Amino acid sequence: MNVDTYPYMGFNVPVDLMWQTGLGPDSFAAISAAHFAQLKKWTPIKSDHSVLEVGCGIGRDAIPLTNLLQTGRYLGIDVLKASIEWCTTAITAKCPNFSFLHMDVRSSLYNPAGAVEPTQVRIPLADRSVDRIFLFSVFTHMLRPDIENYLSEFKRLLNSGGLVYATSFIYDDEILVAARRNSASTPWSLTFAYQHEPGCRLNDQNVPLHAVAFTREAWREMVGRSGLMLREFLPGKWSGYYQQYEDGQDAVVLAAC
Numbered sequence: 721m722n723v724d725t726y727p728y729m730g731f732n733v734p735v736d737l738m739w740q741t742g743l744g745p746d747s748f749a750a751i752s753a754a755h756f757a758q759l760k761k762w763t764p765i766k767s768d769h770s771v772l773e774v775g776c777g778i779g780r781d782a783i784p785l786t787n788l789l790q791t792g793r794y795l796g797i798d799v800l801k802a803s804i805e806w807c808t809t810a811i812t813a814k815c816p817n818f819s820f821l822h823m824d825v826r827s828s829l830y831n832p833a834g835a836v837e838p839t840q841v842r843i844p845l846a847d848r849s850v851d852r853i854f855l856f857s858v859f860t861h862m863l864r865p866d867i868e869n870y871l872s873e874f875k876r877l878l879n880s881g882g883l884v885y886a887t888s889f890i891y892d893d894e895i896l897v898a899a900r901r902n903s904a905s906t907p908w909s910l911t912f913a914y915q916h917e918p919g920c921r922l923n924d925q926n927v928p929l930h931a932v933a934f935t936r937e938a939w940r941e942m943v944g945r946s947g948l949m950l951r952e953f954l955p956g957k958w959s960g961y962y963q964q965y966e967d968g969q970d971a972v973v974l975a976a977c
């Protein structure tokens with residue numbers, strides 16, 4: 721089979737798998753660079769760190785990390801088997817301290833036949849063995865009980881000084897007004913018209929996990945229950961509400977207590 725590939729930092733990334741994570745070659749490098757800049761600014765990674773990425777997709781953020789993590793190690797997990805297989809064949813082959821694991825977790829959007837409920841996921845790493853955890857555009861496709869389970873896993877895995885960077889859509893009444901006013905003129909076109917439960921709204925009732933948004937209060941509750949500490953809410957560009965923003969989506973920075 722002839723698969724189109726996109727050359728990125730010495731890797732030939734399959735374009736068909738790239739599209740499964742939402743976007744294609746036109747934006748791949750720019751988004752990767754923007755993510756890396758955010759990690760550098762908010763959760764700096766050292767060359768000997770132990771790093772976990774949840775929802776690593778086709779390695780958009782693992783690839784630039786291969787230049788940084790020298791003696792440290794990286795584990796990327798995802799529910800998309802073909803992406804994990806490519807990452808293993810291409811990235812682990814060149815960088816043995818990078819490993820990738822397919823977890824057959826159910827997601828109505830990405831893996832509807834998955835055998836493991838997202839509320840039951842256990843990440844196969846030792847307690848207090850991880851320095852940094854990041855998720856780009858992953859909690860934007862999960863509901864509250866699933867996020868809470870991942871947060872409790874992060875609490876178990878992080879060592880002292882450990883940090884989490886996770887993007888999210890975060891709303892209040894004013895942000896919703898701006899998002900609806902600007903939806904035709906932003907690439908995201910999100911309105912979050914449907915209330916799913918208090919503090920949580922969906923963009924598309926028929927495809928609930930297409931985009932999920934939370935209030936700051938919902939985030940405070942979820943993080944409070946996990947035992948982690950909420951360090952920062954970072955504004956994103958998606959709604960058009962903020963004049964100054966960090967990246968496309970909003971984000972939270974969490975710390976091990």
Ligand SMILES: C[S@@+](CC[C@H](N)C(=O)[O-])C[C@H]1O[C@@H](n2cnc3c(N)ncnc32)[C@H](O)[C@@H]1O
Pocket residue numbers: 740741742774775776777778779780781797798799800825826827830838855856857858861
């Ligand atoms: C929008 S894509 C983003 C991929 C990658 N983070 C990036 O920025 O290129 C969302 C990713 O999260 C993964 N995902 C969804 N639910 C997941 C879950 N419960 N556990 C792990 N990964 C999940 C999807 O398979 C997909 O690769």
